[in-house]
Amino acid sequence: MESGFELDGFIPYRLNRASELISLSFARQYKQEFDLTRPEWRTLAALGSVGAMTAKDIGVHSHMHKTKVSRAVHSLEQRHWLKRIPSYTDRRFEQIELTALGREYYRKITVLAHTYQETVRMKLGEEAIRHLDLALAAIEASAGLRRKSK
């Protein structure tokens, strides 16, 4: 049954698994404590750190498809965490910004995020974090690894 191929040595698999390992317990926190999905959390993070922006901008900033953004914005709007401000110059889009309530939760969750990141840093150790930083930077830099664009 020998083959020379092992999933454990395959980079896409390992990266995916690492990503899940690292994300899981944080995702569980914001889901349990605030009932947020990941698209919602990302939308909140984008608006909270950058400020008012359009739905499209949110997608660009946090690398999410526009349907995900649309649904996340809709859901956060229901909770009154954000509001839409129509643009009078071009009525196709609106500026979206957090409400006071939204900013309040944003702050709470970023505290969680900071804490979590520190936990990760401690668990992995300074050296590993440095390696990770460099590796991620390289991947981000080469973004667009696609063989045949399609």
Next chain:
Amino acid sequence: MESGFELDGFIPYRLNRASELISLSFARQYKQEFDLTRPEWRTLAALGSVGAMTAKDIGVHSHMHKTKVSRAVHSLEQRHWLKRIPSYTDRRFEQIELTALGREYYRKITVLAHTYQETVRMKLGEEAIRHLDLALAAIEASAGLRRKSK
């Protein structure tokens, strides 16, 4: 709107994004050429490299939930890429193994995988790959990063 928090600097986010960037074009390949989902590809990879095993073993080996495994096995069975061999000592489980057809496709796809991995290695460069390897190893080693097990 300043906050001190940036998604771009948040490790879970960056890892997730990196994982998607790296996986996407390979996933597209096996999906387009063989109409495989990721759980199916992982199941194939597990069976191909290790040999016959139970559904539970597949889940452990490739870190997939049993429902994913169950569905993937079912689907591969339909294509006659694998067969089930009931255990007479304990009829709750069966050994699952690739058919000749399944092994044939396994070989084809592992070739793709090798090629793809080489592409990644070249794109990222030796240095970055070394960093990535070390970082992933650290994450894998600390697996079970959960704060409060739940």
Next chain:
DNA sequence: TTTATATAGTTACAAACGTAACCGTCGATT
């Protein structure tokens, strides 16, 4: 031997997703 508990695997159901179609608005061309 009946009862209880655990385990391997499947299925049912609801939530989340991606693709594609769609709606309304804009700018450019005529």
Next chain:
DNA sequence: AATCGACGGTTACGTTTGTAACTATATAAA
């Protein structure tokens, strides 16, 4: 100003997912 293609955003639809309930078998205890 009528038409056309492009764009921001939403919705519809089918697929994939996760959780939980379930089936069937096995083991252990009463």
